[in-house]
Amino acid sequence: MFNFLGSLASLIGVVFSALAFVFSKRASTAARQARDAVVRQSLVEAMSRAAGIAAEIVMYLKTERTEAALLRVGDLMSHTSYLGGRWEARLAKKSRDNLARAHQQLRFMHEVFSASRLPRVEEAARLGEVGQQVIGIFSEEHGVAIKATETRDEPW
């Protein structure tokens, strides 16, 4: 009789342990998913901000507000460096390449703006083209980040 009760208690113990394991696994998965969702949302916001600054730069170019454009180019260079540092390990190769391209384009825009004269006509045209390209890069990356939040895919 005692043997039977002992075996039953052991069996119940095993069942409870298994249940505890399953529930803790689920809780850990839920916590990880919640953390990933926050991380993805943070990336969406960062890319959205970058696309917004890029659009501002083009607007300043169109209205010939060179100093304001120069300031925002500097801001976007810093922000792009931050994106590279913060997300390097998680972004896909194509996204990392896009960030590197954007950073380089901004660097050379900055040098043109920093020259102690107004950009020449052909330089202004190139600045406009490159500005549009930078908007395109960040808009694309913004879209990729949003898609990742919707599909819960890893954008990285």
Add this chain to the structure above:
Amino acid sequence: MVDEKIVKFFEGVLSKTKAGKILWEPTAQEATFIAAIGGEFSLSISSGSIPLSAMLRPLPQGAQQGLYVLVLRDLQGRQLAAVFDTDEGIRPGAMRDLYEAARWQAVHASQRIDDALEVLKSL
């Protein structure tokens, strides 16, 4: 002293560019082209006046107008290396070849010349 690693890097960029494996693109500076590689690095090549951003180290001896410079950066934009055409170990004319190959690809010169030929035919 020849920096063999730098020479190897330069030759690698040259051969991959000629093979069309590196996608160069124009920048706001007419004589500068850029490319991203491997999701880790970016390259720029400039001709004529050297961009301020390449001036991490003093210009090599003999540097003059017409100088070319190839710069390697990491994802955060930090400069890792700059190779000048006057550096020891760089074959004469090889940097110009790289610049021209990058420019040709970046401005889609082949396609544009085809277009121009079509225009000429129609004249």
